[in-house]
Amino acid sequence: MADQVEHVISIRGLVNRFGSLTVHDGLNLEVRRDEVLGLVGGSGTGKSVLLRSVLGLHGPNHGTIEVLGHQIRHHQPGPHKKWGVLFQDGALLSGLTVQENVELPIALHSDLPVETRRELAVLKIFMVGLDLTAASKYPNELSGGMRKRASLARALALEPKILFLDEPTAGLDPLSATEFDELVRYLQANLDLTIVMITHDVDSLFGICDRVAVLVNKGIIVDTLKQIVKHPDPWIQEYFGNPRAVRARKAAKAKAKEKS
């Protein structure tokens, strides 16, 4: 079955309701192995709720979610070693240094000796572009961009198969945002990662995503960037017709041409 596309995540018939508010209604989504999937949608369309459902942090009303063959259940053990998550604010443990934060998952899921564990953590910290000074700092002593990098190092600590990013470039200045995009691209190319990324940033979308999933009408529309911009849905048209999006698309095209 080598020619068949492998799905690392499959969501079927997902329904999420809060009181009378239905956020998702029979949502289906398959994430392919080694792709970068961008998740976009207007504010309040349920991107975060979708991510939380996939991570087992939220119990959906109906539907099944499978990640790497594990059935996901609310607050039950899941594929903890095989996924890494970059939360929006980093979510580093405030009582631990960056180094300790990165070591934590390694200590938890492996029986490596302390020395090796330390070296491994340092390696991850270097990989995301931080140095040893930053490694010995506490999260509240870091800038927003550094916190995201540190959190990314923690997410990568166990060499996961899937990386979830919640608005990784939100709140970063354009230069740091571009650097972060390049970092994600580089990691994806070198580590056999599947990446699911919630984003509002059209530059990241055109810069690094293979496919885009748009949350509309309590469901989801997934396609390649090339196809999705032609989709008739009014929100999609508005989103990709926006001057910023048009500019980002042109820039990405120019860059692709430059490469070939």
Next chain:
Amino acid sequence: MKLTEEIDALRVMGLNPNQILIIPRVLGLMIALPLLTIFADAAGLLGGAFIGATVLDINWFAFTERLAVTIDTQDLMVGISKAPAFAFIISVTGTLRGMQVKGSAEELGRLTTVAVVQSIFLIIVADAIFTVVYSRIGF
């Protein structure tokens, strides 16, 4: 909110936040509160001695002499033996309410107040139970 995100991060890594966040706090306070009780007892006695010496004209020597007669170790033990129970009540109420904080800093403030009020109430109840039990067994 940042706080809930940290708890989510623990869950995603496969850690049980109850274990990580609650147990150390409960144990910590159960050790610290008896010590704090001893400290408060000592401070109370010193304060008494100071007021005695400066205002009431009871000198230091007379104070310590009477103290040795009227107070014995049992009085001390009554207070200290209740402390771990109170510590348990305070820390469990505080951490459980803390885990319920969702969304906003306002909520954090509200639940802090709830935790304080409930701790005080539960301590009064527990203290009443201690009093009944101690007087029964003549402690």
